[in-house]
Amino acid sequence: MLHRREWVYGWLFLSPALLFLFAFTHYPALNTIISSFFSTPKGRRPAKFIGPENYQTLLQDEVFWKVLENNFWFAVGTIPISVALALAMALWVNSQLKGKTMARVAYFAPTVLPLIAVANIWLFFYTPGFGLIDQLRSGLFGLPAINLLGNPDTVLGAMIVVAIWKEAGFFMIFYLAALQSIPPVLKEAADIEGAGNFYYLRKVVIPLLMPTTLFVSVNAVINSFRLVDHIFVMTEGGPDNASSLLLFYIYETAFQYWQTGYAATLTVVMLLLLSVLAIGQFFLFDRKIHYR
């Protein structure tokens, strides 16, 4: 009797969370997959079943392939650098350093700012002629003005820099917390055994940080698909889609072009991509992670 009641209580406690999870995650995801097989409803024309037609459009949509390629380079550009930079900054501000609180605050500051504000700051940095970068270039080196955001070859790189600047400080906090939970006796033991700093870092610190690295890199991957606010402010995906990312293209398709059927199809691709990446990361890293 008692056993059965516990089971009921368990579900009761779970139900609020489950309800929200189903209402805001599973139901929309399922609905998206269903919508991706229907045409876009317009005024008096209701949505009708069109099978895989949206997916055929997708395969021939050069903008889709372009944003996918952009997203790939955006991920490759932001993830390793922001994670490595976060680790380096955490090691730096974790050491015995004068004014380390100041350094920590300085590194963390970009995280506190909303991405829209960050984008506006960088928009000023990048402005050709009188932006910060051009003032430095012409003032110090006598170089001509450059238009980083107005050139398809440089615009994605410029956006990657913004994302790294924004993210590295956030990841640093996790590394810092992890570093401070490493018992000092390990360092003392290493010193007695005569292990050098670099050896200690490579064989003790980094393995102990692996759970944090997994967490941080999963977040970095998600962010590389999720962070698009700065595109609205800085380039609107231009020039000629050179800085557009998948999520931004989905927004454009759904809420500017009102192609909701096709937008659902694009969303399904994004869902698949993220699932594959997340599952892949867990399997890949799991073997290398030392959990206590």
Place this chain on the structure above:
Amino acid sequence: MKPKNLISTILITSALLFGTASTASAVDLEFYFPVAVGGKAADTIQALTDEYVAANSGVNIDAVYAGSYKETVTKALTAARGGKPPQLSVILSVDMFTLIDEDVIIPFDDLMQSDEDKAWVEGFYPAFMENSQTGGKTYGIPFQRSTPVLYWNKEAFAEVGLDPNTPPTTWEETIEFGKKLVKKDADGNVTRWGVRIPSSGFPYWLFQGLSTQNDVILANSDGNQTNFDDPKVVEALEYLVDLSGKHGVMAPGIIEWGATPKAFFEGQTAMMWTSTGNLTNVRNNAPFDFGVGLLPANKRRGAPTGGGNFFIFREASDEQKQAAFDFVKWITAPKQSAKWTIATGYVAPRAETWETTEMQAYTADFPPALVARDQLEFAVAELSTYENQRVTAIFNDALAAAITGTKTPADALSEAQKKADVILKDYR
């Protein structure tokens, strides 16, 4: 509290809340408006709405600031899909076909009964009505409308020996003047460009100035056929590309809209093309004498129009529609319209507004405000088609590709035409 008491309390409270709201005013209107330029626009709309409500006790208007133009149309369409659209909204005039296609707006003809109303519609400048009518019906009423004009720095003109009171009037003169105005430092870097035609975000708008001057129209009035690959359009794009490339009078790459007035104030460019919506901004911030003129001509003079119209939504009671219509008539009347134009720089859309004493005084004090009105004679409808945002995005991408040199103008435009044809063939 017992459950029964609780329910009755809720019932009574809600009856009180809603009861008082509905007796206070007979007709409630929700009105969305966008603000594209900063400053007084939002305050002025609010003040005008309050004035109307104070004078008409039967109507209550809730004016809702809905963000930029793009955000406003997104909000209005989302609300309409959710079954609760505003009754009235200012939306970019070019979104007319999209709103018709979504079946969310009604033509003003449904509300116009008297001959007086019909005469009233005739009173708007024809250049603004081109974007407001289709199939013989009027769907939008011009309100927040503008047109791009040429601003020039008189000091820079005088410095290089040009007459400070004469702007270039042709494409050739733009190049000729531009070459004189370009200034380089000791390292050979350009410190001042001749002209600046911004191209970020929506390059099609100013480009439409060039294509109109080259005597070609980008889309038909039914909104289902574009002429992107017309040789005259290609020629206009080649001219724009050559300004940076061959002639070196304009900065290369995509040029930011937002930074354009600032670049003008800083002396980084001697001339700029931008909206009349910037008049007040330039007047207050330019540290030198400046001139405002018509855009230069090629085969003819020409400029696009731009900005927002009033639209009335289908999902509203007859009383609400009538009340919305009365409000639109009131706010576009000379006295209110003059107030709006003076506060913002938007072009008053009716000739009679320019004859009011307020406007006469304003233009006597600040003659550049008249340039926009004078240009209306040569102005055409802003590019607008069915699936407007999609078709325009294709065109913008093509322009950006040509401006940044990844495609030739001819290739970029013929690809854009093919893509637009695929989308628009369903509407023919």
